[in-house]
Amino acid sequence: MTATLTRRSLLKRSALIGCSAAASPLLTSLSFAAAPWDGRLVVIILRGAMDGLDVVQPWGAPEYTSLRGKLGGGPQNGAQDLDGFFSLHKGLAPLYPLWQRGDLGFVQAVATPYRDKRSHFDGQDLLEAGTPSLDGARDGWLNRILQNTPGTEGRTAFAIGHGEMKLLAGKAPVADWSPDANLAMSPQAIQLAQLVMRDDPAFRAALTEALMLSDDGAGDDMAMQVPAVSRGKAQVKIAEFAAEQLRGDSRIASFSINGWDTHSRQGRSLKGALAGLTDAILTLHGGLGPEIWQKTAIVAMTEFGRTVRVNGTGGTDHGTGGAMVLAGGAIRGGRVYGTWPGLDEASLYQRRDLMPTMDVRAPAAWVMRSMTGLSRDVLERVVFPGLDMGNDPGVMR
Numbered sequence: 150m151t152a153t154l155t156r157r158s159l160l161k162r163s164a165l166i167g168c169s170a171a172a173s174p175l176l177t178s179l180s181f182a183a184a185p186w187d188g189r190l191v192v193i194i195l196r197g198a199m200d201g202l203d204v205v206q207p208w209g210a211p212e213y214t215s216l217r218g219k220l221g222g223g224p225q226n227g228a229q230d231l232d233g234f235f236s237l238h239k240g241l242a243p244l245y246p247l248w249q250r251g252d253l254g255f256v257q258a259v260a261t262p263y264r265d266k267r268s269h270f271d272g273q274d275l276l277e278a279g280t281p282s283l284d285g286a287r288d289g290w291l292n293r294i295l296q297n298t299p300g301t302e303g304r305t306a307f308a309i310g311h312g313e314m315k316l317l318a319g320k321a322p323v324a325d326w327s328p329d330a331n332l333a334m335s336p337q338a339i340q341l342a343q344l345v346m347r348d349d350p351a352f353r354a355a356l357t358e359a360l361m362l363s364d365d366g367a368g369d370d371m372a373m374q375v376p377a378v379s380r381g382k383a384q385v386k387i388a389e390f391a392a393e394q395l396r397g398d399s400r401i402a403s404f405s406i407n408g409w410d411t412h413s414r415q416g417r418s419l420k421g422a423l424a425g426l427t428d429a430i431l432t433l434h435g436g437l438g439p440e441i442w443q444k445t446a447i448v449a450m451t452e453f454g455r456t457v458r459v460n461g462t463g464g465t466d467h468g469t470g471g472a473m474v475l476a477g478g479a480i481r482g483g484r485v486y487g488t489w490p491g492l493d494e495a496s497l498y499q500r501r502d503l504m505p506t507m508d509v510r511a512p513a514a515w516v517m518r519s520m521t522g523l524s525r526d527v528l529e530r531v532v533f534p535g536l537d538m539g540n541d542p543g544v545m546r
Contacts, residue, residue, distance in 0.1 A: 184298065184300060184301050184302075184305045184398075184400040184401075185298060185299065185300045185301075185522075186298075186400065186520060186521050186522060187444060188400070188444045188445070188446065188479055188519075188520040188521075189395045189399075189400055189401075189402075189437070189441060189444055189445040189446070189477075190400065190401045190402075190445070190446055190448070190516070190517075190520050191391060191395070191401075191402050191403070191433060191445065191446070191447040191448070191477075192291060192316060192401075192402075192403040192447075192448050192449075192450070193403070193404060193405065193406060193426070193429065193447065193448070193449040193450070193474075194273065194276065194277065194314070194316065194403070194404075194405040194406075194449075194450060194451070195405070195406055195409050195422070195426070195449055195450065195451040195474075196269070196273060196405050196406065196407045196408075196409060196451075196452070197269065197407060197408060197409030197410035197411075197422070197451075197452075198269065198272070198409055198410060198451055198452055198453050198454065198455055198467055198468070198471070199409040199422070199451040199454070199455075199471060199472065200409070200411060200415065200419070200454065200455040200465050200468075200471075201257060201258075201451075201454050201455075201470070201471040201472025201503070202217070202454070202455070202457065202472075202503060203217075203220055203222065203238055203415065203419060203455075203465075204237075204238050204241065204255075204423070204472055204474075205231075205235050205236075205237065205238075205255045205257055205472050205485060206221075206222035206223055206228055206235060206236045206237070206238065207234060207235055207257075207489070207492065208221075208222060208223030208224070208225075208228070208230075208234070208235070208236050209233060209234035209235070210234075210491070210492045211492075211493075212492040212493055213492060216457050216458055216459075216492060217457075217459060218459045219416065219459065219463060220415055220416060220459050220463075220465070222236055222238060222239075223236050224236055227239055229242055229245050231248065231485060232484070232485060234485075234489075235255075235257070235485045238419075238423060240419065240420050240423030240424060240427065241423055241426070241427055243427050243431060244427055244430060244431070244476070247430070247434070247476060247482065248482060248483055249483070250482075250483075251480075251481065251482045251483040252434075252442075252476060252477060252478055252480060252482050253430075253474075253475070253476045253480070253482045253483070254475045254476075254480055254481065254482035254483065254484055254485065254486060254544065255472055255473065255474055255475065255485045255486065256472065256473040256475065256485070256486040256487045256507065256509075256512050256542075256544070257470075257472050257485055257486070257487040257489060257503075258470045258471075258472075258487045258488065258489060258490050258503055258504065258505055258506040258507060259470065259471060259472065259473050259487060259505060259506075259507045259508070259509040259511075259512070260453060260454065260469050260470050260471060260505035260508070260509055261275050261276050261452065261453070261508070261509050261510070262275065262281045262282065262508065262535075263275045263276075263452070263453065264469065265499075267453065267467035267468070267469075269410070269452060269467075271283060272452030272453050273315075273452045274286070274315060275452070276450060276451075276452045276509070277289045277290070277314070277315040277316040277318075278290065278315065279293070279510055279513075279532065279533045279534075280533075280534055280535070281534065281535040287319070288318050288319030288320065289314070289315050289316040289317050289318045289319055290316065290510075290513075290532050290533060291306065291316045291317045291401060291403060292306075292316070292317050292318055292319030292320070292321045292323065293319060293321075293531055293532045294401075294517060294521060294523065294532055295319075295321030295322075295323070295401075296319060296320055296321045297523060297527055297531060297532065298521055298523070301321060301322075301400075302322065303322035303323065303324050304324045304394070304398065304399055305322075305323075305398075305399060305400050305401060306321075306323045306324070306399065306400065306401035306402070306403070307323070307324050307325070307326060307390075307391065307394055307399055307401070307402045307403070308323055308324070308325045308326075308403055308404070309325075309326050309327075309328075309387050309390060309391055309402060309403065309404040310327060310328070310383075310387055310404045310405060311327055311328075312405060314403050314404070314405065316403050317401075317403055326390060328383055328386040328387055328390065382425070382428055384406060384425040384426075384428045384429045384432070385428050385429070385432050387404050387429070388428070388429045388430075388432035388433050388436065389432055389436055391404065391433065391436075392432065392433050392435075392436025392437045393436065395437060395441060395445070396436075396437060396438065396441055404429075406422060406425045406426055406429065406449075407422070408421050408422035408425065409422050409451060411455070411464050411465060412460070412462065412464040412465070412466060413460075413462035413463060413464040414462065414463045414464060415459075415463060415464040415465055416463065418464070426449065426474070430447060430476050433445070433447065433476075434476075442477065442478045443478035443479065444478065444479055445477035445478055445479055446475070446476075446477045446479040446480055446516050446519075446520060446545065447474075447475065447476040447477045447480070448473065448474075448475060448512075448513055448516055449473065449474035449475075449476075450473055450509055450513065451471055451472075451473075453467060453468060453469055453470075453471055454468040454469055454470045454471025454472070454502060454503050455467065455468040455471070455502075456468045456501050456502055457492060457497060457501065457502060457503060458501070468498075468501070468502035468503065469498045469499075469502035469503065469504070469505055470490070470498060470502055470503030470504055470505040470506070471503070471509075473509060473512060473513075475512075475516075475544060478546075479519070479520070479545060479546055480544060480545065480546065481543055481544055481545060481546045486512065486542050486543075486544060487506060487507050487542075488506040488507065489506075490503065490504035490505075490506050491504075507539075508536060508537075510533040510536045511536065511537075511538050511539055511542075512542055512544055513533075514528045514529070514532070514533050514536060514538045515538060515541055515542060515544055515545065516544060516545060517532065518538075519545035520545075525538060
């Protein structure tokens with residue numbers, strides 16, 4: 150086996166496990182250096198348009214029962230009352246202890262600047278770009294935070310999972326990981342590769358990171374190893390890996406959860422997505438440990454909400470205003486934030502959707518302001534161009 154062949158094979162295998170060019174040690178130093186802030190941030194994209202009226206149910210609104218029909222929740226239907234007006238979907242009941250401790254909160258009636266066409270693709274792209282429109286959007290808002298923070302390294306932030314996380318795309322280095330990544334190299338092959346690449350720092354660094362991000366769990370003589378992850382649900386495996394990295398020097402992790410496009414039989418089809426979100430948050434809570442959890446903010450966002458009225462197949466269609474989920478010890482939870490617009494027909498957006506009363510980027514920006522120390526000017530002009538953050542809603546402790 151020649152050195153040239155081994156290097157090509159390694160590069161091919163590294164590409165298969167999802168190491169982007171920006172994250173590759175061939176272009177950036179392999180470093181575990183901490184970012185200049187101590188908090189931990191997890192951003193979860195809820196792909197498919199989560200029905201915020203089903204997850205955080207405004208059962209106290211006079212119109213709620215008649216509008217939601219069979220999807221009606223509230224304490225009378227077994228949902229957990231939150232504050233006398235909103236209740237929590239039964240699928241998120243395991244998270245209620247976090248609400249009681251003030252580590253879980255929600256923001257109602259939020260939306261991106263995207264309106265009317267209700268395309269998942271455009272809606273998600275705009276959510277991850279963090280811009281007023283898709284014109285000229287080339288990177289994600291989380292990456293722009295890294296670009297404007299001195300001292301960040303390739304392993305400061307992780308994009309985790311199988312799909313592309315445009316949220317972290319951009320010039321700043323980001324490490325990628327997939328829960329099913331596997332180099333399928335024997336211990337003997339690893340030793341041989343290490344020997345061949347001993348005098349080539351760039352390729353040796355590539356091998357080191359590839360092994361560390363692979364399920365093989367093998368490390369080099371620097372004793373870097375993959376954290377042991379479960380073989381169960383994908384969300385659990387992803388959250389376990391994220392927690393392991395965030396217990397160290399990494400500061401940002403981002404991944405997505407699918408299954409929120411509930412056009413029919415929503416009462417049944419939403420259960421899987423809610424279980425995935427519940428598993429992810431509880432796995433992070435347990436995996437981070439009490440000390441790191443207290444420094445952590447989890448922000449779960451979706452591309453748009455769903456219609457207020459239930460359709461003929463027991464589901465809901467693409468809408469506008471929706472809800473954001475916040476969790477973590479750094480969050481001031483135990484409350485539902487936002488200005489409630491009402492459900493009477495005159496108050497609805499186009500007489501069909503929940504009226505957005507806050508740009509979804511605003512609470513995210515206030516979380517970023519607290520976590521990273523970036524100025525309001527940078528957040529409104531660079532990270533979320535065109536955003537008016539408004540008054541601090543107080544979502545952070």
